[in-house]
Amino acid sequence: MPDFITIFFIGLSIIAIVYFIYNFWSSKRIPFIFKIFFIGIYSLIALLFFYPELLSIIENVLDINSAINFFIYLAIFSLFIIVFALYKEISNQRLEITKLNREIALKENKKKN
């Protein structure tokens, strides 16, 4: 029988995860394809945490010696996607700053005239 503290922390973790997924899903800035990709990966990791025997199914399906290798490649691929998404986001922000900068300069000139 788990004690009260364990139940409390499990409950808190579930609330935090649900809150994180809700925020992630409802964000308008993240493209839909990224949402599906990352929620898929995290769901898979959570599933393997609770059912580690699924690893052997993955090994059989992909015909590899260790499913861990597959996850390492997947992690590297995910990192590339994250870096690309961040680069794109920063580029968009830069563009917005430049536009704002330009508008201020043009409006200041109009005001003076």
Add this chain to the structure above:
Amino acid sequence: MKNKKILIGMPAYNEAKVIGKVIENIKKNGFENILVVDDCSADNTSLIAKKNKAIVLRHPINRGAGAATGTIIEYAKREKYDLLVLIDADGQHSPKEIKKLLKESNKYDVVIGSRLIGSDLSEMPISRRILNFGGSLITYFVFGTFVKDSQSGFKVLNKKAIENIQITFDRYEFCSEIIGEIHKNKLTFKEIPIKVIYTEHSLGKETHGQSFFNSFKMIIRLIMRI
């Protein structure tokens, strides 16, 4: 040409030493509408440009030569200019050659002043020759149009070009982006030989985006944009 509204636009950053003389020389050649976009200089560039009766727009934060050129094009578009002459503020281009470029603008949407055709290249530092050629090659691979001097800052744009060219690069990659925009919007262009005046000031500027390291960064940014 006489009835056309012409704007001479100069992106400027820390050009207080030379900007007054450059504006004066342009005026001597018969052009009155001179726009200086001061990209948040730390010196008196704006003040000196204003004293010389140029129109001055000042960026509140430094964004680079591409951003300043974008502001010039936006201004020309809003004020309905017929022709826009883009010229460097460091005095490396001779204002006497503006008329030569304008003459060709009757037949072409964009006229590019080329430092690499029909002129003596011995004065141009070898590192710049390599960088210019490399820039043109990269521009061709990325944007699909080969221009001998793709990195030239001396250009004339007609109304069609002013309305269609959109600059999104903030730094020196904008020169290549203009070539890309020419290709994308099916604009006509011609390269005209020009002479370049290399002064200690124009050669000494580290921020000029023409060092090997800056050029390398420029190429990376161009490739990342594909």
